[in-house]
Amino acid sequence: MKQRLNEVIRRALDAAVQSGTLPAAQPWPDIDIDIPKISAHGDFASNIAMVLAKSLKMPPRAIGKAILSHIGNEDGFLASADMAGPGFMNFRIASKAWIDSLRAIHQSGSRYGASDMGKGKRIQVEFVSSNPTGPLHIGHGRGAAVGDSIANILAISGYDVQKEYYINDSGxxxxxxxxxxxxxxxxxxxxxxxxxxxxxxxxxxxxxxxxxxxxxxxxxxxxxxxxxxxxxxxxxxxLILEDMRADLERFGVTYDCWFSEQSLYDTGKVSDIIERFRKQGIIYEKDGALWFRTSDYGDEKDRVVVRNNGQTTYFASDIAYHVDKFERGFETVIDVWGADHHGYIARIAAAIRASGKDPSGFSVILVQLVNLLRGGHPVAMSTRAGEFVTLKEVMNEVGKDSARFLFLTRSSDSPLDFDLELAKKQSNENPVFYVQYVHARICSMIRKANDSGIERIDWDEAGYAILDTEADIQLIRFLVRYPEVIGLAARHLEPHRLAYYLMELAGQFHAYYNKRRVLTDDVLESRMRLYLMMAVRLVIRNGLELLGVAAPESM
Structure with missing residues (x-):
């Protein structure tokens, strides 16, 4: 919907220039379109008139009026367009256009929310990558949920994505x-x-x-x-690695590649990159050790790659590994790390820059700690002391779906309190239950409708009149936001945006259901309401699938 409005405004700008109402200023800047905080102001608002004021040397309101006077509305897309304040333009979309977008949701089906934003760009997402020295714990679970979900979101956004696990099997x-x-x-x-x-x-x-x-x-x-x-x-x-693989598969995570750190030594890639950088003067000798000039490439100080006893550091293999990623043809590499690895970002970026690759193709998603609560008391975790709760134990207690969804209810760079008792609740207090219940409830409605003789739930032209109420349009508006949420989650590498949206959608469903009966004595009205409900179900199913969470048909 935003894209369509964007095109309407651009055509109006071109028409205003052609008529002489506005001076030429090609190319036009990006047009920001936002949802007003106050619904009475309309469905969308744009500040493009204010943005153009300086370059066109005209008052914003004069520019806005010129744009509005040239907006064509032959297809009835807009219900209204007007000026507000110092130069904002407010737009209200016609009910028919919203309802047409509902039909487009059904036509897109499982591909609703997909885009070609990535244009086939090759991206590698490396996540979890825990040392095979002990079972995966709950913190690894959060990293797995974040990495797997963002890989899924990038894939549906048009990127060619490979998921990788880096096995730290050396050192x-x-x-x-x-x-x-x-x-x-x-x-x-x-x-x-x-x-x-x-x-x-x-x-x-x-x-x-x-x-x-x-x-x-x-x-x-x-x-x-x-x-x-x-x-x-x-x-x-x-043995531990096989257990990790089994736990991750049970958690809904599979990888395209399991990459061994030891293989970097066996194939000579670590020694080759060290020798290459020595010849280039990027690595130098001091006090019997070999140092990388990371400070020349944006890091705070130089780093040791080979100790004075001849042993390589983890940084040495990390350099070889990340250079290898780009040599495999990935245009962007994304690492999902624990927040305690924040200090490693600059040195890895320095190594990538030194290798001749563009460090802007390297991104890190930092995942903060999980504070596990049991009975209101924190559960201490220390892998070496053996005092930790494994991911397997969490799945046994609360299930995969609750664990994955709860891991994604906060931004990954914020600490997360994981309440085991909340995760087990079959009530609206549990976010995943709240969302899954809506999907199951709509499935139940459809079964009930089928039992009452309504077998065909598809579009009818009468839907324009039946769904033309504020409650219907408000719910459709929210469904139309879904592709934008996916795009923002992909662009910012933030899967929690999708989890938030699904929880809000569940709230929108309940608000709607309290205002409108879906199954009525009028068969046609019931069909059209069910048509809307099926769109809600479709969006929830699509969203949950990207998060690796099931969409049950009954609960």
Whole structure:
């Protein structure tokens, strides 16, 4: 609807120039069209007359009057157009145009909300990417919901999207995992072994050690400690990774690519990028270590890539990984990180710039912590101490749909209080129940209509007269906003915008239902009201699908 009004205003501007009413100022600037805060002011408002005042050297109201005098309305799109204040133009859309948009929603079906905004641009979204050193916890769940939803939203907005999981299967934490498992293994064989605090403390470590003992017996005791630790590290990481994959699939998340950090070392990509940057003077030696000149590329200071003991840092593999992303042909790469990784953004952007790539193609979505509440009391989480609530436990308790939707009810850069009791409630207090119930309620209406003999629910020309009430038009107006919400969520990488919209739509449905009977004694009226209800159901189903949440037909 906004796009159509935009075209009407542009044609009026061109006509005003041709008639000599306005001086030429091509190309015209972007035309902002907003929804007035006060509904009495109309459906839409634009400040284009005020924007043009300086360049055209005319008073805004004079420009606005010139535009309005040249607005054509042969098709009856506008009900009214007038001036307000210092130069705002207010527009009211004709009821027929709103009702026609309802028909367009039905015609679009599952593609309603889709666009070609991305024009096929290749985007990679990398998210979760937790070290395979322990089960996924609730914080990982929030990152998974955010990353998966934004990938879905970008895909329906015309981007060519690939979802990727970066497996951190190399480095100190994997060595610590192997050491932790081997020490538990030795304890299970009867040895009295001290277990350090810096090892992973969770029960899952003991369970993995017990499995190795069942399969290998005590043969690892005959190996050198380094060999035994390496075996335990690889065995445990593979086992944990498979559990992660299963948990994520149950959570509705699948990936196009699982990328191994170790593969960057095995293929020589880490050493190649270090050597390449050394030759270019971007990496230099100091105090026996190799340093990256990140301060030359926007970071606050230079960073070590190879320590003086010869071991590479995580930054070294991160450089190789992100350069590899662009070399794979992605025009934009989006990383979903925990908020504690905020300081890494500048150094990764510096590495991308140093490699000759445009750092504007690199974006990071930061996900703040989840404050888990149980019985009103915070639940402490520490992966190393083993005191955490896993994503699997949350799904077992509240279900995938409640978890995913609740993770998206706040902007990802804001902390989230996740109330387990609220997530289980079958009431309007629970946001996901509130939205899903509307879908199920409309399905129930349709079944009831079918049982009463109304089998065909499709458009009839009589709908122009039946749906021409303020309550009907208000609900249709809200449905028409859906594509814009999707576009804004894609542009700003903010899936919570869609969750907000669906909750508001549920509220709009309840307000409508309290004013208008849907099933009446008049068959034609019932069909047209149901036609509107089916559009509401369609939008809710489409929106929930993008968020990875089911749209049940009964509850």
């Amino acid at each position: 100190r934490q994997i060595q610590t995992l192997g050491k932790s498992v081997f020490l538990r293994y030795r304890q299970l064989t009867g040895e009295s072994v001290f277990f350090p605090e810096d090892c992973y403390q969770g029960d899952y470590i003991r369970e993995i050690a017990a499995e190795i003992l069942r399969k290998r017996g005590e043969t690892l005791l005959d190996e050198s400690d380094d060999t035994a630790v390496l075996f335990c590290a690889r065995y445990a990481a593979a």
